[in-house]
Amino acid sequence: MKKEIKLNVENKAGGISRRSLLGGVLAAAVLPLGELFALEKDVNITDDPTKIPGPGPSALGKRSAFENPVRKPSDISSRTPLQDLHSTITPADLHFERHHAGIPNIDPAKHQLLIHGLVERPMMFTLADLKRFPSVTRTCFIECAGNFRTGKEEMTPQDILGLTSQSEWTGVLLSTIFNEVGIDAAAKWFLAEGSDAAVMTRTIPIAKAWDDAMIVYAQNGEAIRPEQGYPIRLLLPGFEGNMNIKWLRRIELSEEPYMTREETSKYTYPVKDKISMFSFEMDARSIITYPSYPQQINKGYVEIRGLAWSGRGKVSKVEVSTDGGKSWEIAKLQEPVLSKAHTYFRYLWNWNGVSTEILSRVTDETGYLQPTLKQLVEARGQHIGGYHMNPITAWKIREDGFVFFKPENYTK
Amino acid sequence: MKKEIKLNVENKAGGISRRSLLGGVLAAAVLPLGELFALEKDVNITDDPTKIPGPGPSALGKRSAFENPVRKPSDISSRTPLQDLHSTITPADLHFERHHAGIPNIDPAKHQLLIHGLVERPMMFTLADLKRFPSVTRTCFIECAGNFRTGKEEMTPQDILGLTSQSEWTGVLLSTIFNEVGIDAAAKWFLAEGSDAAVMTRTIPIAKAWDDAMIVYAQNGEAIRPEQGYPIRLLLPGFEGNMNIKWLRRIELSEEPYMTREETSKYTYPVKDKISMFSFEMDARSIITYPSYPQQINKGYVEIRGLAWSGRGKVSKVEVSTDGGKSWEIAKLQEPVLSKAHTYFRYLWNWNGVSTEILSRVTDETGYLQPTLKQLVEARGQHIGGYHMNPITAWKIREDGFVFFKPENYTK
Numbered sequence: 133m134k135k136e137i138k139l140n141v142e143n144k145a146g147g148i149s150r151r152s153l154l155g156g157v158l159a160a161a162v163l164p165l166g167e168l169f170a171l172e173k174d175v176n177i178t179d180d181p182t183k184i185p186g187p188g189p190s191a192l193g194k195r196s197a198f199e200n201p202v203r204k205p206s207d208i209s210s211r212t213p214l215q216d217l218h219s220t221i222t223p224a225d226l227h228f229e230r231h232h233a234g235i236p237n238i239d240p241a242k243h244q245l246l247i248h249g250l251v252e253r254p255m256m257f258t259l260a261d262l263k264r265f266p267s268v269t270r271t272c273f274i275e276c277a278g279n280f281r282t283g284k285e286e287m288t289p290q291d292i293l294g295l296t297s298q299s300e301w302t303g304v305l306l307s308t309i310f311n312e313v314g315i316d317a318a319a320k321w322f323l324a325e326g327s328d329a330a331v332m333t334r335t336i337p338i339a340k341a342w343d344d345a346m347i348v349y350a351q352n353g354e355a356i357r358p359e360q361g362y363p364i365r366l367l368l369p370g371f372e373g374n375m376n377i378k379w380l381r382r383i384e385l386s387e388e389p390y391m392t393r394e395e396t397s398k399y400t401y402p403v404k405d406k407i408s409m410f411s412f413e414m415d416a417r418s419i420i421t422y423p424s425y426p427q428q429i430n431k432g433y434v435e436i437r438g439l440a441w442s443g444r445g446k447v448s449k450v451e452v453s454t455d456g457g458k459s460w461e462i463a464k465l466q467e468p469v470l471s472k473a474h475t476y477f478r479y480l481w482n483w484n485g486v487s488t489e490i491l492s493r494v495t496d497e498t499g500y501l502q503p504t505l506k507q508l509v510e511a512r513g514q515h516i517g518g519y520h521m522n523p524i525t526a527w528k529i530r531e532d533g534f535v536f537f538k539p540e541n542y543t544k
Numbered sequence: 545m546k547k548e549i550k551l552n553v554e555n556k557a558g559g560i561s562r563r564s565l566l567g568g569v570l571a572a573a574v575l576p577l578g579e580l581f582a583l584e585k586d587v588n589i590t591d592d593p594t595k596i597p598g599p600g601p602s603a604l605g606k607r608s609a610f611e612n613p614v615r616k617p618s619d620i621s622s623r624t625p626l627q628d629l630h631s632t633i634t635p636a637d638l639h640f641e642r643h644h645a646g647i648p649n650i651d652p653a654k655h656q657l658l659i660h661g662l663v664e665r666p667m668m669f670t671l672a673d674l675k676r677f678p679s680v681t682r683t684c685f686i687e688c689a690g691n692f693r694t695g696k697e698e699m700t701p702q703d704i705l706g707l708t709s710q711s712e713w714t715g716v717l718l719s720t721i722f723n724e725v726g727i728d729a730a731a732k733w734f735l736a737e738g739s740d741a742a743v744m745t746r747t748i749p750i751a752k753a754w755d756d757a758m759i760v761y762a763q764n765g766e767a768i769r770p771e772q773g774y775p776i777r778l779l780l781p782g783f784e785g786n787m788n789i790k791w792l793r794r795i796e797l798s799e800e801p802y803m804t805r806e807e808t809s810k811y812t813y814p815v816k817d818k819i820s821m822f823s824f825e826m827d828a829r830s831i832i833t834y835p836s837y838p839q840q841i842n843k844g845y846v847e848i849r850g851l852a853w854s855g856r857g858k859v860s861k862v863e864v865s866t867d868g869g870k871s872w873e874i875a876k877l878q879e880p881v882l883s884k885a886h887t888y889f890r891y892l893w894n895w896n897g898v899s900t901e902i903l904s905r906v907t908d909e910t911g912y913l914q915p916t917l918k919q920l921v922e923a924r925g926q927h928i929g930g931y932h933m934n935p936i937t938a939w940k941i942r943e944d945g946f947v948f949f950k951p952e953n954y955t956k
Contacts, residue, residue, distance in 0.1 A: 181649065182740065184648070186649060189641045189643065192615065194770070195767070195769065196652075202604060205602055210603070218765055222765060224605060234599050236598045264847070327594055328593065350629075354613055476681060
C-alpha cells in the first residue's frame, strides 16, 4: 500500500501543481519562476528522506543545519534578529545583550542579594531564599533606551531595532521582598546594583516596587542566561532596559535618587533647552519585520507582519500604511495581547507591483500614538540625542519587489 | 563612593543576616544550617566578580556552566525535565522527542506538501508557498498518548510525565489550505503522512481541520527544530502527540479512516471487553513539579508548584492536597490561562515537619475531573494498557524533608 501511495505522490507531483496553484487564491500572486519550476519537478527519490533512518533522540536539541539565526555582536552589545522570528518569544540564546564590562561568571551558591538602607530589617538573601517566596511569571519585553539606528537603505530590522527582546520571566515580586525587610516610610527611591565589573547602578522610584517590579531567576522556563543576569536580575516591566539591573547583588532604599553615572551623564537627552532625566517608560513603537531588507516580494498577496509594544501598557491598535502614509488600515493583533509586551501584528496586503512605501504605527492603551521623526524633532529640538527614539519607520518596495529601509531624515 | 558602598556591603553582610532572616516571615521556615552559615559569611573578595571584566557579546548565548537541564534520551524518545522549568514555555532544545525511525535531514528548499484525494484541486505546496498564507500563532502543549510511567519511589517528574512539552507555534490554519484546494463534500477524514523513514501516518476527522488544526513552521519564534518536524509539522491542539505528524509531506482526503498501523495495533487500549480506538483528545491531568524527588524541603513555607493541562480546553481549577487526599485547597493559576495549554499552578503551604503526601488534581472547562488510578481501573478494567493514563499522582514527604514518588498500585 505504501508503494502505491508513493507512486501516487510522484505522479501527482507532476503536471497538476502549476495549474492548480494558479487556480487558487494564489493565482493573484504570480510565483517567481524558480518556484514554479520547482513545483513542476517530481519528488527526487535520491533525496527521499523516507529511505534513510535518521539519528535518534538526544539530551539537547540543535537547530537544522539550514537555519542559522544569530545575534549581531559588537564590542558592547548584540542584537536580536527580529526578521527571523515569527512570534513574540525570543529564544534565550538570541536575546539581545548590552553589557558595560562583560558577563560576570557567578556561582549561584555564593551569590547573595543585600537589601539595606531605609529598611526595618537589612537582610541578605541567597538564591535559595528567593526561590522559597511565592513566585510569579510575567511575559514582557526588555528594550535598550538607545534602541534605534538609521542612516542607510541596507538595514535589517535587527540593525534598526535589534536591542529589544521578550521572555517569559519568573521570580518573586519585589513588593514581596520589600514587605519582608520592612520599608521605612521615608524611603522614596531604591538603588539597584549589579555584580558585574561595571558595578552597574540605577535608582528607581519606590512606586515601581509596589507596582510590578520583580527579582527574576528564570527566563523562558529555565534559569536566566548569563548575559541576562544569571543568577538574578531586576525586572522593571516597560522601563529602560538599563534599569533592569543584571547580576543583582544590592538594593539600597533612600529618600533621594543617587544620581549615578547611568542616570546623569548617560540615559539623559536634550528636550529643547533642558535635559530630560529619569525618563523610565519606553515609548510605544512598532516595526514591520516582514517584508524587510534584504527580502524580495512577489506581486499579489503579501502578509505584512511585525511587532508593536509599549512600556506604558497594552497595545490597543496597530495601523499599517501601504501607500507611504497617505492612508492607514487596521492590522490584526495576535491574542493574547499582554501589557508591556511585544505584540505580533499582521495585515494581508495585495501588492499590485507598483513601487511604494509601507509603514506601521502603534497606539497604546494610554492613547499615545507613535510619532513621526518630524514630530519628535519638533517636540525635542534638533539636538535630539539617541535615547527614546521611537519614530515611525518605513520600508521602500521597488518595482522588482526588493525591499529597502527608508533612512530617517532628521531635518525634514 | 563605590569603595564606601562596597565596605558597606561587607559590614552588613556580617552579623545582621541570621537575626533578620529569623525575624521575618521566613522565621516560620528554619533554614538548613548550611544556608545559615553561608549567610553569616562576609562576601568573599576573591570571589568578587566585580573585580574581573567578563567576556563580551556573542552571536549565540550559552547556559551558565552551573545549569545543565537535559532531556533523558532512550532509543526511541527523550523526556523534558519538567522539574527544571519554572513556567509554561519549553525551551526548544528541551522539547520531548518521540520518533519511530529517527530524525530525517530535510532540505527546506526541496520539501513539498501534497494535498490530494477528495479535493477539487490537488496541489503541491513548498515551504515558501505555505509562508505566504495568513499566519497564526498558538501556544499549546503536545503530549505523547503513552505519557505516564510509574513503578518506583526514585522517579522525577521527567521520569513520570516527561513526554509533554509546550511551545509557541506559528504557521497557517489547515482550514485556510483546505479552502485553497477545495474539499469534496464526501470527505470525512484526512490522512497525514510524514517524510521520516517510518513514513508515519495517522487519519484525522475532518472536523479538526475546520476547528483549530494548523500546519506549523515555527516554534518559539524560530524555525521548528529538526526533531519537532522541520520544516513543517501538523499541529492538532489537544490531540495525541503521535497524530501531530512531523516532517509533513502529504495529506489525503477520504470518506473513511485509513486504519493505519498507528491507529489499529498502536494507540488503542482495552476498555473492559472492547478496544478503544481513535481516542484523540488528551485527558486533563496535572503534576506537582516542586517539591518532587530527589529534592528536600524545609519546615515552614513551601510553595507547591506544578503544571496542569487538558486536551479539551482550558484548565478551570487545580486543587492541591497536603494531607494525602483527605482535604483539597484551590491552587493559584498563572494568567493568562490558555486553551489546550500547560497551565502553571502554585499553592503556598506551611509544612509542620510531619511526614505526609501531597497531590494535585485538575478540573477542565468541560467539568472533567482528573481521576484516581482506582477510578481509571474501574472504568477500563485491569488490562488497562499504557495509553491515556492520567491518574492523580502523589509525592511522599518524609520527616527529614526528602521527597519520594508514590508509585501507583494498579490493584487498589
